[in-house]
Amino acid sequence: xxxxxxxxxxxxxxxxxxxxxxxxxxxxxxxxxxxxxxxxxxxxxxxxxxxxxxxxxxxxxxxxxxxxxxxxxxxxxxxxxxxxxxxxxxxxxxxxxxxxxxxxxxxxxxxxxxxxxxxxxxxxxxxxxxxxxxxxxxxxxxxxxxxxxxxxxxxxxxxxxxxxxxxxxxxxxxxxxxxxxxxxxxxxxxxxxxxxxxxxxxxxxxxxxxxxxxxxxxxxxxxxxxxxxxxxxxxxxxxxxxxxxxxxxxxxxxxxxxxxxxxxxxxxxxxxxxxxxxxxxxxxxxxxxxxxxxxxxxxxxxxxxxxxxxxxxxxxxxxxxxxxxxxxxxxxxxxxxxxxxxxxxxxxxxxxxxxxxxxxxxxxxxxxxxxxxxxxxxxxxxxxxxxxxxxxxxxxxxxxxxxxxxxxxxxxx
Numbered sequence: 505x506x507x508x509x510x511x512x513x514x515x516x517x518x519x520x521x522x523x524x525x526x527x528x529x530x531x532x533x534x535x536x537x538x539x540x541x542x543x544x545x546x547x548x549x550x551x552x553x554x555x556x557x558x559x560x561x562x563x564x565x566x567x568x569x570x571x572x573x574x575x576x577x578x579x580x581x582x583x584x585x586x587x588x589x590x591x592x593x594x595x596x597x598x599x600x601x602x603x604x605x606x607x608x609x610x611x612x613x614x615x616x617x618x619x620x621x622x623x624x625x626x627x628x629x630x631x632x633x634x635x636x637x638x639x640x641x642x643x644x645x646x647x648x649x650x651x652x653x654x655x656x657x658x659x660x661x662x663x664x665x666x667x668x669x670x671x672x673x674x675x676x677x678x679x680x681x682x683x684x685x686x687x688x689x690x691x692x693x694x695x696x697x698x699x700x701x702x703x704x705x706x707x708x709x710x711x712x713x714x715x716x717x718x719x720x721x722x723x724x725x726x727x728x729x730x731x732x733x734x735x736x737x738x739x740x741x742x743x744x745x746x747x748x749x750x751x752x753x754x755x756x757x758x759x760x761x762x763x764x765x766x767x768x769x770x771x772x773x774x775x776x777x778x779x780x781x782x783x784x785x786x787x788x789x790x791x792x793x794x795x796x797x798x799x800x801x802x803x804x805x806x807x808x809x810x811x812x813x814x815x816x817x818x819x820x821x822x823x824x825x826x827x828x829x830x831x832x833x834x835x836x837x838x839x840x841x842x843x844x845x846x847x848x849x850x851x852x853x854x855x856x857x858x859x860x861x862x863x864x865x866x867x868x869x870x871x872x873x874x875x876x877x878x879x880x881x882x883x884x885x886x887x888x889x890x891x892x893x894x895x896x897x898x899x900x901x902x903x904x905x906x907x908x909x910x911x912x913x914x915x916x917x
Contacts, residue, residue: 519697520639524632525655527587530690531625532659534594535563537683539748540663543755543762544676548605549614559618560748560873566622568866574627575719575856580709582702583631583855588691594624595687602677629862634855635701637846645847650784650839657776657835660747664769668762719860729848731907736841736865738900741872742804742834745893748873753886758816768827775828779836787840794908796840801901804834808894812887
């Protein structure tokens, strides 16, 4: 690399990271908005806030579908163009909810809106992986991917900090429409870097069933990739249950105000922001991403059990410390996992393979919140859901550790 190329390469890497981070933060904000505002939205539609789990599940039905199908569009139109379309799709999904509330004839949009939001959320991670796989320094892959993935908890933190206040000031409809308008700003802001970061696209790339199924086959043909995506199924369920239910848990089970619960969600997700950066650095420095992922699963499980055991009437401010650690671990794993998927993917296939892995990851998200909501409904307690989440997280971490040791033994190490 020449001295002239060095600054340009670093500048391009920074532009790629900033663009993908902003896009990731926006779609996370859009996907979390309805969970934060569930106590305000639910009465207008005559449903229980507990059904937020079903709504979130529908968001990720759209996400997993779009993630799996994203490989072809990313190759053909470019990852930034696909990301811009995804942002606008999520914004449109948010706008459907106020429309459904304002006009009874459009009430069916309540079920359609979360799927549209999810169709926007799904392509963003594989698109950004395609960008970062070509621009991130190889020695800083985990950290770069982890910084980009801080957009997820950052978007959720923004939702927790901003949306309750907006809803109190102007109602939940105005709050969602404001977020939808922000999507247009984000999509336009990415336009200046689009030509550069999309320059490797192939306008003649065909769409085919083989192009959809092929990346899934690649994943399950490689034990290392298969282990990572199966881990992501369970870890993503833990992550989304934490983000989706912490507000209703604090308000309904512990009797806290919506404003305090929003603060708690912000603390939780900001813990996730810090955790993703720290764990990315740890994985790069130790060159032990697998061990890092095991430790995070164990810690997240213990935090979930502690959250479930918090007594009614006990001081809740110390619980914020537990939730900060819960967020740092249950949310902090994602960048490490994605960087490993991109590293193990065949050359030029990071976007397609990440999209296929996202299909499995989002499947965990789809299953997690409805299962949590069902358990809460059957037992009459959100505590049971957090206990189950904790046990699943610990079991997944232990399972990965056992499989890794067995693989090393078979390899003669």
